[in-house]
Amino acid sequence: MVEQLDRVAAPTRRDLAKAQRRRGGSHVVAHLVLGAGALVMAFPFLWQVVMSLSTNAEVQSVTPSFWPAHPQWGNYAAVFERLPFLEQFRTSVVITVVRVLAQILFCTAAGYAFARMRFRGRPVLLAAVLSILMVPSQVYLLSQYQIVADLGLLDSLGGLVLPGLFSAFGTFLMRTAFLGMPDELEEAARLDGANPFQVFWRVMLPLARPTISVLAITSTLWSWNELLWPLVVSTYAERMPLSAGLATLISDRTTDYPVVMAASLLATAPVLVLFVVLQRRVIDGLASSGLK
């Protein structure tokens, strides 16, 4: 009976492969749909490139010119002359780097302890930290502002960076990673006389590298792109990060669209480049972190 089934199964598999090849025609439809979709998705970026190289008159002409008559590369130079672009860029980089490093440090340590150490009050502390995940950010924003103001940190890097050094999501992410690790390595290291810090640092942390990179990627994206907090704690354009700086640019006094387009492209570029380089890791990481 089983053999019979096998004999039946063998030719059908081949038939399926053949059918699939024959079906090649329908892949054309798939490519048409996916290609058209991809064009729609990419259009705003392409359009931004086109407009960043146009003159203001071309941007505002009623019949769009799909390619500028004379590419205005000077628009990119103007970004640095007319806007505090470099200052804002530097601010964005500093905020992002500091936050990512701090989150990796604090979240891996706490995530590890919550996953693999026993101590009194652990369930309560863990519940308290994770409860934040359910609370919309507006609920703590006002008071965070008040704290930063009381510390005299408004309009400063310290104020911009502060609450984002700590992440409940990161802790949750790292705890999940450490929970899934085998006990054996840890036990072996302990028997060899390693103290808890050495076990964490030498054995567990290297194992957690994939999840740490997910944490680094998500917190980079979040920090680089965040708008509301920088908008709230900073008043002077020169001290804002790019996300908020660009948003204030559009206040209708600026109608120099090509320069704004060039600035926007330059602001998105680092993250886009990072993503294209690391795409496999980003996509897999985000998909798995989202699903857990």
Place this chain on the structure above:
Amino acid sequence: MSEALPARGAGREPARGRRVRRDGAWPWLFVAPLTLGVAVFYLWPIAQTAWYSLTTFGVFGGTTFTGLGNYAEILGDPTLYRSLVNTLLYTAIVLLNIPIAVCLASLLNLPGLRFAAFYRVLYFLPYVAMPTAVAMVWRIIFNGDFGVLNWALGLVGIEGPYWISTPWASIVAVAVVGLWSSLGFSLIVLSAGLKNVPPELYEAAQLDGASRSRQFRSITVPLLAPSTSFLAVVTVIAGFQLFDLLYAVLGTTNPALPKSLSLVYYFYRAGFVDNDKGVAAATAMVILVLVGLATAVQFRLQRRWVRG
């Protein structure tokens, strides 16, 4: 010190199982920085906001307890309801990204499809791009006078509205941007979900003579239910948080703004433009309740839809 500390724990924790160890004070060292940060910058502020929502801020500092006065004020404000409706309209439109992504993901999952990785990257780009930066180009695309959208609509004889400065149209426009930027994430999550569908199911269905669309309806859609319901929850929560795109696409001097607010924008305006912290805090608490309700309802629905 590292030797003295574990010794203290030794008496308290006899070696019962493998997981019971003598960690002494170590766990506290590991947990302290994060927990302190979270307590100071998140937990305490949550409590404080709840208190703020019951007080009125004096012009010269100091607060007075006013009970539910702030709540009465916002719940009697038509703009709050307008903001709620706008937020719901936005969320409803962005939810459309899920069915679109289901179709695209099933195409991307076709066996032997070439360039799949290339498509995936392109669809995902908007998700990682800075919202305020892409909002700039969308502003121009939606421009009523020289925007490429209205030009294209004009080609087929439709006169497009002034998208950005017409209240209802501005929400639709921002929702289109929201849909565009979240599609890639849904696609990735669904692709991961599709990988868990055993290919034998399709092979068997094919042998039984089921058409492609039949396979899509009877295999793909039901088996993706866990992914789609997860996406629905995430999209609704994100929808309630609408601010960045709205703020950046509409601009701050837009005449349509008062009628185009979202709940979070309403909160932002109360707290940081009008400087009415009590009202802003009450708004935040209302958002908290609404998000909680929406999530609870969805989990209830999810249980039915994923199992059924």
